[in-house]
Amino acid sequence: ANVFSEVPLIPGDALFALKSRYLKDTRAHKVDLGIGAYRDENGKPWILPSVKEAEKLLQQDPEFNHEYLPLNGFAPFVEAAAKVILGEDSSALKEERVASIQTLSGTGSLHLAARFIKTFYKQSETVYLSAPTWANHFPVFEVLGLKTATYSYWDDVNKSLDIENYLKDIENAPKGSIFVLHACAHNPTGLDPTRDQWIQILEAIKKNNHLPLFDSAYQGFASGNLQNDAWALQKGVEILESPILICQSFAKNAGVYGERTGAFHVVLPKNSNNTKAISSQLAAFTRSEFSNPPAYGAKVVAKILTVPELRIQWEKDLITMSQRIYKQRVALRDLLVQLDTPGNWDHIVNQQGMFSFTGLTKSQVARLETEHAIYLASNGRASVAGLNEHNVEHVAKSIDEAVR
Numbered sequence: 001a002n003v004f005s006e007v008p009l010i011p012g013d014a015l016f017a018l019k020s021r022y023l024k025d026t027r028a029h030k031v032d033l034g035i036g037a038y039r040d041e042n043g044k045p046w047i048l049p050s051v052k053e054a055e056k057l058l059q060q061d062p063e064f065n066h067e068y069l070p071l072n073g074f075a076p077f078v079e080a081a082a083k084v085i086l087g088e089d090s091s092a093l094k095e096e097r098v099a100s101i102q103t104l105s106g107t108g109s110l111h112l113a114a115r116f117i118k119t120f121y122k123q124s125e126t127v128y129l130s131a132p133t134w135a136n137h138f139p140v141f142e143v144l145g146l147k148t149a150t151y152s153y154w155d156d157v158n159k160s161l162d163i164e165n166y167l168k169d170i171e172n173a174p175k176g177s178i179f180v181l182h183a184c185a186h187n188p189t190g191l192d193p194t195r196d197q198w199i200q201i202l203e204a205i206k207k208n209n210h211l212p213l214f215d216s217a218y219q220g221f222a223s224g225n226l227q228n229d230a231w232a233l234q235k236g237v238e239i240l241e242s243p244i245l246i247c248q249s250f251a252k253n254a255g256v257y258g259e260r261t262g263a264f265h266v267v268l269p270k271n272s273n274n275t276k277a278i279s280s281q282l283a284a285f286t287r288s289e290f291s292n293p294p295a296y297g298a299k300v301v302a303k304i305l306t307v308p309e310l311r312i313q314w315e316k317d318l319i320t321m322s323q324r325i326y327k328q329r330v331a332l333r334d335l336l337v338q339l340d341t342p343g344n345w346d347h348i349v350n351q352q353g354m355f356s357f358t359g360l361t362k363s364q365v366a367r368l369e370t371e372h373a374i375y376l377a378s379n380g381r382a383s384v385a386g387l388n389e390h391n392v393e394h395v396a397k398s399i400d401e402a403v404r
C-alpha cells in the first residue's frame with residue numbers, strides 16, 4: 001500500500017518556476033532577470049578567469065585527488081575564507097576567538113547557524129529578518145523550529161531605507177533576539193545602509209543585547225572591493241560585545257554557484273576561551289547531516305584566495321562583474337528617462353549588487369512576461385546581471401509600455 005498517499009502537493013519554488021517558464025519560452029528576444037546569477041555581456045554564465053586558472057592549477061597538481069575532506073572542511077579554504085571576511089589584521093583571528101567550518105554554500109551556512117542557535121542559544125528563538133528579504137530566509141530558520149519576525153527596512157514610497165522604523169524595531173524586539181543583517185548588496189532591494197546608518201544599527205543591536213547574524217552572500221559584488229563590502233561586518237566585530245554569527249557564500253563572488261562553497265563563522269567576544277568546543281559541535285552537526293563538505297569548490301576558492309597572482313586576478317574579476325552591472329543600471333535608467341517613462345528611476349542606479357527592486361507592480365511584471373518575454377520576480381526584483389547592451393533597450397521600452 002502507498003503509505004505516502006496523503007503527502008500533499010505543494011507549489012514549486014517561485015523563482016525556479018520562473019526559470020523553467022523562461023527556458024520553455026521560444027521567443028528569441030526573451031530576457032532572464034530572475035535568479036541571481038551573473039551573466040556576461042552576451043547573457044551567458046561566466047567562469048571567472050581567476051577560477052579558470054585555479055582549475056588549471058588543480059589539474060596539474062599530482063597530489064590532487066577526490067578523497068573526503070575533514071569534517072571542518074578544507075583547512076586552507078576555511079582559514080582564507082575567515083581572513084577575507086574578517087580582514088587580514090582581524091584581532092578576533094589573532095586572538096583565536098573565531099570558530100569556523102566549511103558549509104554547503106550560503107544556504108548550508110544559514111542552516112548550520114539555525115541549528116547552532118536552536119541548540120545553544122537560550123535567550124530567544126525569534127529570528128528577525130528585514131522586510132523584505134531573500135525568500136529562503138524564512139524556511140531556513142523555521143525548519144528548525146525557530147520563529148521568524150520582520151523588521152522595517154524598505155520604504156516603498158521613497159524607495160529608500162526606512163531607518164527610523166528599522167531602529168525602532170531593533171529597540172522594540174525582546175532583548176536578546178536574533179537579527180539577520182545582509183552584510184552588503186541587500187537582497188532583494190539592492191539598498192544598503194550608509195556607514196552612519198550602520199553605526200546606528202549596530203549600536204542599537206548592542207544596546208538591546210541582540211545576537212547579530214551577518215549573511216554575506218555578495219562580498220565584492222556590491223562595490224567591487226572586498227574590504228568595502230565587509231565594512232559593516234568588521235565594524236560589528238569591532239564594537240559589539242556579543243558573539244557574531246557569519247554566514248559566508250562564494251557562490252556569487254567566485255561564480256561557483258553549483259559547487260556549494262561557503263563557510264560559517266562564530267566570532268566570540270574578547271577573552272573567550274571556548275572556540276575549540278564550538279568547533280567540535282559544528283563538526284558534529286556536519287557529521288550527522290552530510291558527513292563532510294564538498295571538496296572541489298573549496299579547493300578552487302582556496303587557490304583564488306591564497307595564490308597571489310590568482311588573488312589579483314580575482315579582485316579584477318570582481319571589478320569586471322560589478323562594473324558591468326553598474327553600467328547596465330545606468331543604461332536602463334537613462335533609457336527610461338529618455339523615454340519619459342512615468343516615475344523616477346534613479347533608485348536603479350543608487351541600488352547596488354546583483355539586484356534592483358524596480359518598484360514594478362505584480363501586474364506590470366506579469367505583463368512584461370506575457371507581452372515582452374521579460375522574466376523577473378513578481379515582487380519587482382530584477383537581476384540586473386541579466387541585462388546587457390543587446391537587450392537593455394528592449395527591456396526599457398517594455399517597462400515603458402507596461403507602466404503607462
Ligand code: PLP
Binds near residue numbers: 036257
Ligand atoms: N543569502 C542571501 C541574501 C542570498 O541572496 C543567497 C543567494 O541568493 C544566499 C544567502 C545563499 O546562496 P547560496 O546558498 O547559493 O550560497
